[in-house]
Amino acid sequence: MTQLDVRTSAGEAVRDAAPADGGVRGDGVRGKGLGGNSVGLMGSAVIGVSTVAPVYCLTSTLGSTAGEVGLQMPAVFLAGFLPMLLVAFAYRELNKAVPDCGTSFTWTVKAFGPRVGWMCGWGLVIATIIVLSNLAGVATSYFWLLAGEITGNSSIAALDGNKPVHIITCLTLIAVATAISYRGMTATKGVQYALVGLQLVVLAVFVVMAVRKAGSGEFATSLDFSWSWLNPFAVQSFAAFTAGLSLSIFMFWGWDTCLTANEETIGSEKTPGRAALIAMVVLVGSYLATGVAAQMAVGSGRSGLGLANPNTSDNVFAALAGPVMGPGLGVLLFVAVLASAAASLQTTFIPVARTVLAMSTYEALPASYARVHPRFRTPGRATITAGVATGVFYTVMTLVSEHVLVDTIYALGLMICFYYALTAFACAWYFRAELTRSPRDLAFKGLFPVVGGILLSAVFVKTMCDMWNPAYGSGSSVLGVGSVFVIGVGLLVLGLVLMLVMRRLSPAFFRGEVLTKATPALIVAD
Numbered sequence: 001m002t003q004l005d006v007r008t009s010a011g012e013a014v015r016d017a018a019p020a021d022g023g024v025r026g027d028g029v030r031g032k033g034l035g036g037n038s039v040g041l042m043g044s045a046v047i048g049v050s051t052v053a054p055v056y057c058l059t060s061t062l063g064s065t066a067g068e069v070g071l072q073m074p075a076v077f078l079a080g081f082l083p084m085l086l087v088a089f090a091y092r093e094l095n096k097a098v099p100d101c102g103t104s105f106t107w108t109v110k111a112f113g114p115r116v117g118w119m120c121g122w123g124l125v126i127a128t129i130i131v132l133s134n135l136a137g138v139a140t141s142y143f144w145l146l147a148g149e150i151t152g153n154s155s156i157a158a159l160d161g162n163k164p165v166h167i168i169t170c171l172t173l174i175a176v177a178t179a180i181s182y183r184g185m186t187a188t189k190g191v192q193y194a195l196v197g198l199q200l201v202v203l204a205v206f207v208v209m210a211v212r213k214a215g216s217g218e219f220a221t222s223l224d225f226s227w228s229w230l231n232p233f234a235v236q237s238f239a240a241f242t243a244g245l246s247l248s249i250f251m252f253w254g255w256d257t258c259l260t261a262n263e264e265t266i267g268s269e270k271t272p273g274r275a276a277l278i279a280m281v282v283l284v285g286s287y288l289a290t291g292v293a294a295q296m297a298v299g300s301g302r303s304g305l306g307l308a309n310p311n312t313s314d315n316v317f318a319a320l321a322g323p324v325m326g327p328g329l330g331v332l333l334f335v336a337v338l339a340s341a342a343a344s345l346q347t348t349f350i351p352v353a354r355t356v357l358a359m360s361t362y363e364a365l366p367a368s369y370a371r372v373h374p375r376f377r378t379p380g381r382a383t384i385t386a387g388v389a390t391g392v393f394y395t396v397m398t399l400v401s402e403h404v405l406v407d408t409i410y411a412l413g414l415m416i417c418f419y420y421a422l423t424a425f426a427c428a429w430y431f432r433a434e435l436t437r438s439p440r441d442l443a444f445k446g447l448f449p450v451v452g453g454i455l456l457s458a459v460f461v462k463t464m465c466d467m468w469n470p471a472y473g474s475g476s477s478v479l480g481v482g483s484v485f486v487i488g489v490g491l492l493v494l495g496l497v498l499m500l501v502m503r504r505l506s507p508a509f510f511r512g513e514v515l516t517k518a519t520p521a522l523i524v525a526d
Contacts, residue, residue, distance in 0.1 A: 038264045038377075041271050041278075043193075047261065048279030050192045051254035051351075053344030054286050055199045055317070055336045056138055061247050062291060063313025066300040069244040070308070071223075073300065074291045075232040076241070080248025081284045083459075084255070086452025087420050088280055090427035091259050092273030093445050097430070099268040102358025103259045103351075104423040106515065111426035114364070114510045115499065120422045121359050122495035127415035128352035129386070131253070132174070132345060133394035134409050139341035140170040145318070146334045167398060171391050173345065178387030181349035183376050195343035202336035203286055206317075207293040210324050214296035219323070221299035221306055225292060242462045246413050249459060251287065253416050254344070255279045260351040264377075297324055349386055356382040363509040364502060404483070407476065411488035414467070417460035418492070424453030464488070 039047070066073045091103070100106040104124050109117025141160050148157025159165045180191060214222045228234055235241040258275040262268045265275075298305040298320065305312075305323060312319035317337060321330035357379035360369035373380035397404050428435075431445035467485035470477035478486045503510045 039261060040266045041275055044258045044261060044265050044272055044275035045278040045282070046192050046196050047347050047350065048255045048258040048276055049282055050196045050343045051257040051347040052252065052279070052283055053135065053254070053340045054283055055203060055333075055340035056135070056344065057251040057340075058203075058287065058290050059315055059317035059333075059337050060138075061251050062294060062316045063307050063309070065244050065247045066295070066307035067302070067310070067313055068240050068247070069235045070300050071226070071229050071295065072232060072235045073244070073295065073307070074229045074288055075234070076244040076248050077251070077284065077287045077291055078230065079232045079241075080245055080252060081280070083452045083455040084249065084252040084420075085277075085280060086448045087424045087456065088255065088273075088276050089444050090424045090449035090452065091256055091276060093449075094423070094427050094430065095259050095262055095273050096269050099262040099272070100358060101260055101263045101354040102362070103256065103262070103355070104419050104426075105355055105359055105364075106362070107430065108422050108426040109362070109515050111430040112422075114512055114515070116422065117515075118359075118364055118499045118502070118510075119492075119495055120419045120426075121355055121364070122498070123415045123419035123422075123492070124355050125352055126491050126495065127253075127412055127419070128348055128355075129389055129393055130408055130412045130415070132348050132352070132386070132390040133397065134412075135341050135345040135348065136170045136174050136177075136390065136394055137166075137398075139173050139338060139345055140166055142334060142338040142341060143169060143173070146331070146338055149331055149334055163398065167395055170394060173342065174387055174391045174394075177342070177346040178349060178383060180346050181353065182373070182378060182380055182383050192343055192347060195339045198339050199336050199343070200282075200286065202332050203290055205329065206325060206333065207289045209329075210293035210297040210320075213324055214293075219298055219305060221301055221304060223296055223299050225296055229292065229295065242459065243466075246459055246463055249416060249456070250413055252280065252283060253412075254348065254351075255283070257347060257351050260354045263354075294320065349383055352386045353379045353382040356386070362515045363506045364514075366505075401476075404476075404487075407484045408487050410472065410484045411467070411491065413463055414460060414488040415491070417456045417463065421453045421456040421460060424449040424456065428453075 062073070065076055069076050094107045095103070098106060098110065102121070105117055105121030107117075108120040111117075144160035144166075145157050147159075148154055213219060214224075232241065235244070255276050258265075258279060259272045262272040265271050294307060294316070298307060300307045302308045302310065305319060307313065307316060309319070317333045321333040324330075325333060356365060356369050357372070359365040360367060360382070369379070369382045369385065371381050372378065397408060427449040428446045431441065434441045435446040436442065464485065466472050467482050467488055470480070470482045472482045472484050476483040508514050
């Protein structure tokens with residue numbers, strides 16, 4: 001195991017190594033018994049890309065973003081990439097120091113103490129449950145849509161509208177994804193190579209064919225490429241820019257899965273951080289290429305095939321598949337969206353299960369969730385619990401109201417900004433004694449994370465203000481307050497209540513006796 005030079009805030013140096021299975025390091029970091037050395041750099045990057053679900057994000061967000069910012073949609077993609085990149089630097093530096101599968105939870109505990117850390121972990125867990133339920137619903141819809149396309153039978157495609165059939169199919173997909181995740185990172189990696197490869201190949205084909213269609217002049221709304229599309233200052237208003245930015249940030253969520261699998265990755269101190277950066281570069285490249293090509297082909301108008309057409313903006317690829325790629329190849333887009341949602345559904349279990357495992361290991365949650373399967377070396381109980389919670393959440397939300405489910409998805413951005421911003425600030429505070437040591441430390445451990453945290457905090461505050469308006473989301477309200485605000489803030493308050501309950505059940509963690517706050521900064525020795 002790589003030896004680490006550990007320097008405390010007082011400047012004292014000791015030698016330490018990443019803890020072995022079940023071991024405890026001097027600063028309280030514990031081994032979890034996970035299967036080590038299961039994933040390399042490429043596998044970790046693929047898992048990061050898969051969790052984001054690029055094809056699904058594009059089909060569901062291209063139109064909405066174009067509707068908010070028009071032709072500046074590619075610029076907003078770049079703007080959303082910036083805070084995520086800055087936060088990724090924070091994750092990389094923290095992972096070098098503390099390669100723990102609890103990631104945001106563990107790091108914020110060690111920087112700011114157990115209460116802030118617990119809420120940060122809750123933000124990650126509840127955001128992931130919301131995403132899992134949404135992905136399961138999307139995969140279900142595209143399963144029946146693809147079945148209808150293949151058979152040429154519209155009645156089969158219409159089964160998605162049958163609520164009992166839809167829910168049963170959705171629960172089946174959740175069960176399959178849970179089973180694959182339960183079997184460990186090796187099984188996960190093999191499935192993901194195929195599904196992510198399919199997504200990127202289909203996107204590449206779509207980009208080429210869309211550019212060719214734009215050049216042929218077949219569509220009346222086709223446009224010539226303009227560098228002004230990459231200028232975020234050309235957006236018509238600040239409100240439109242922040243709305244588009246919020247959508248763009250959602251499109252990058254999930255890359256940090258590379259870090260939550262750090263204890264199962266070869267070279268756990270460096271590989272996950274590098275994989276996260278590779279995943280983000282692949283994502284922003286895919287988004288820019290697809291966004292520009294689609295805009296060149298059909299424009300950003302609100303009629304016809306225009307990306308902002310309200311009748312098709314929530315599922316752009318369903319509208320563009322045939323016209324851009326033809327009836328034969330167009331089916332590939334449906335396959336890619338289904339593969340994207342299914343792949344992400346499976347890998348998104350990784351961060352929630354491992355965060356719950358870490359919280360349980362450090363006594364922030366009941367000890368039963370710290371159990372690791374003896375054969376597969378995975379957090380079995382945490383994985384199954386996440387699957388059950390996802391199924392129950394989706395079923396209840398679907399039966400209560402489609403509007404409630406939609407508003408829950410809108411509230412997701414609040415959770416994402418919440419725990420990413422806390423993690424970014426935790427990086428600067430954790431390494432505060434090292435910021436004057438070199439220009440690199442100042443930039444990557446201090447300046448970049450703080451700027452990223454400020455940007456995400458600004459989006460968090462602006463989103464909360466917008467959520468108060470009942471017009472935000474589905475348009476429903478509770479006592480005159482937007483239901484998205486009620487759901488988003490309500491979920492955070494629920495976390496606060498659960499934290500108070502755990503404080504009574506596990507006082508040692510909340511007294512800072514389990515995972516210490518005053519921790520060293522660790523430097524990987526050459």
